[in-house]
Amino acid sequence: MAMAMSEAIRPLKRKEYDRLVALGAFVDEKLELLEGQLVPMSPIGPPHSSAVDELAELLLPALLGRARVRIQSPFAVLDSSEPEPDVAVVPRGDYHTEHPSQAHLIVEVAESSLQRDREKQRIYAQAGVPEYWIVNVAGRCIEVYTDPGPEGYATQQAVDCDGSLAPRAFPDVVVEVRRILR
Amino acid sequence: MAMSSLSPEIRPLRRQEYDQLVELGVFEDERIELLEGQLVQMSPIGPPHTGAVQELNMLLVPPLVGRAIVRIQSPFAALDTSEPEPDVVIVPTGDYHRVHPSEACLIIEVAQSSLRLDRGQKQRIYAQAGVPEYWIVNVPDRCIEVYTDPGHEGYANCHVVAHEGSVAPRAFPDVLVEVSRILR
Numbered sequence: 050m051a052m053a054m055s056e057a058i059r060p061l062k063r064k065e066y067d068r069l070v071a072l073g074a075f076v077d078e079k080l081e082l083l084e085g086q087l088v089p090m091s092p093i094g095p096p097h098s099s100a101v102d103e104l105a106e107l108l109l110p111a112l113l114g115r116a117r118v119r120i121q122s123p124f125a126v127l128d129s130s131e132p133e134p135d136v137a138v139v140p141r142g143d144y145h146t147e148h149p150s151q152a153h154l155i156v157e158v159a160e161s162s163l164q165r166d167r168e169k170q171r172i173y174a175q176a177g178v179p180e181y182w183i184v185n186v187a188g189r190c191i192e193v194y195t196d197p198g199p200e201g202y203a204t205q206q207a208v209d210c211d212g213s214l215a216p217r218a219f220p221d222v223v224v225e226v227r228r229i230l231r
Numbered sequence: 232m233a234m235s236s237l238s239p240e241i242r243p244l245r246r247q248e249y250d251q252l253v254e255l256g257v258f259e260d261e262r263i264e265l266l267e268g269q270l271v272q273m274s275p276i277g278p279p280h281t282g283a284v285q286e287l288n289m290l291l292v293p294p295l296v297g298r299a300i301v302r303i304q305s306p307f308a309a310l311d312t313s314e315p316e317p318d319v320v321i322v323p324t325g326d327y328h329r330v331h332p333s334e335a336c337l338i339i340e341v342a343q344s345s346l347r348l349d350r351g352q353k354q355r356i357y358a359q360a361g362v363p364e365y366w367i368v369n370v371p372d373r374c375i376e377v378y379t380d381p382g383h384e385g386y387a388n389c390h391v392v393a394h395e396g397s398v399a400p401r402a403f404p405d406v407l408v409e410v411s412r413i414l415r
Contacts, residue, residue, distance in 0.1 A: 057348075059270040061244060065257050074248045087242040 060085015060129040067131070083172065085129035088165075096186050096230075097160045101135050103229045104156060104184075108138065111222040116153055117141055125150040126176035132169060135184075138216060150176070153218040158184040170194050171201045180217050189230050243268020243312040250314070266352055268312040274345045279370050279414075283341045284318050286413045287368075291321065294406045299336055300324055308333040309360040315353060318368075321400065333360070336402040341368040354378060358385045364401050373414050 066082045069075065079090040101120060108118045119137045125148040126132065136156035139149040155178050157166040166183050173181045174197035181194040181202060190209045194202035195217065208214045213225045249265040252258065262273040284303060291301045302320045308331040309315055319339035322332040338357050340349040349367050357365045358381035365378040365386060373394045378386035379401065392398045397409045 057272040057274070059261070059263055059272050061270060062257075065252055068255055068257065069248050069251065072251055074251065078242070080242055087244060089240055089242050 058085075061087065062129050063125060063127070063131045081133050082129065082131040083169070084127075090133065091160075091162045091165075094160050097135075097158045099231070100158045100184050100186065100229050104136050104158075104224070107224055107228070108136065108222065112138065112219065115141070115219065117144075117149075119144075119149070123148045124152065124155070126172055126178075130172050130176075132172065134173075138218070152178045154178070154180045154182065154216045156182045156184060158186065160186045163187065167192075173197070174201045175199055182214075184229055186230065189226075191224075191226050191229070241268070244270065245312055246308060246310070246314045264316050265312070265314040266356065267310075271348075273316070274343075274348075277343055280318075280341045280343045282415065283368050283370065283413050287319050287339060287341075287408070290408055290412065291319065291406065295321065295403065298324070298403070300327075300332075302327075302332070306331045307335065307338070307360075309356050309362075313356045313360075315356060317353075317357075321402070335360075335362045337364045337366065337400045338362050339366040339368060341370065343370040346371070350376075355385045358382060366398070368413055370414065373410075375408075375410050375413070 061082060062085070063082060080087050081090055105118065105120055112118055117139045119139060121133055121135055122137065123131050123133050124137050131148070134155045135158045137149065137152045138154040139152045142149070155173050157169065159166040163183070163185060170181055174194070177197055179195065179197060183192040185192055190207045191214060192205060192207050193214060194205050196203035208226055210227050210230060213223050215221065215223045244265060245268070246265060263270050264273055288301065288303055295301055299321050300323070302322060304316050304318055305320065306314050306316050307320050314331070317338045318341045320332070320335050321337040322335050325332070340353060342349045346367070346369065354365060358378070361381055363379065363381060367376040367378070369376055375392045375398055376389055377392060377398055378389050380387035392410055394410050394414060397407050399405065399407045
């Protein structure tokens, strides 16, 4: 697959990707648009699914009426990216005609996708998402990224299995790491 | 840009998907080709390039009328993930109103600044598509490079026809092209 000639590559734009999605082009595929490229998403195993379930159970009731918790839904970052993060906490609003483009917090659960999720931090940071968590299944911790800038998040810390954390925007919503990662 | 670090496997954009976007008019103001699943910007065309294409057009069309169709800078449905727009393509006679041709007797690219692309990725694509013969009109070196014997890795044979020489498509040996007429 020829990346050698990449100097003149024209990234696929989100609006073009959305039109292909609307035409049913990717119906049997799990893809994300990342920096203008179609990227297949890794298959999801039981620890991944369960971590997402736990996060949903924890976050949804606590944030009812304050924010919208979206699970594995498209997020309209930047002109040429449309990832589908495991969890996106977005402002309340009507997203029937357009995907949200702003978020309080994005969470990715990483089982086999750790490297990619760490690279995705650049995309979320560039989009101005103030806080990004990676639930690191293998490392049994949650990586917390804050202070977004054009190069990525400036601050990173890890909360291990005995710890707990809360989204900066909702400090009352405390997440115990051991509940997410059994 | 380049998410190459992020891409153990990138899912190439397919020709069919690309064609749908073209039909929707999304690339209307852009000069783009689909090469191996990527949208690639075409280099701007200068006067020597245009001149060579026009000469080829005038030279090839009359003797091939009724025998083949000469298409200028038109899409060629090369592979599942490629739809280049070669400068000249000689295709079998047929009706191409609904689908772009996917077979050709000869493809010609005029290379002024695009030599690397034309010799590399394009050469590989045309060979993989089974195009029996591919010429690169090499503007800076004032010659025509002739590629034959296509295979999966590219063309097995390449020879150079110098400015004083002439060359004819294998499929139409009577249609003689003098290099000096194409490259003034």
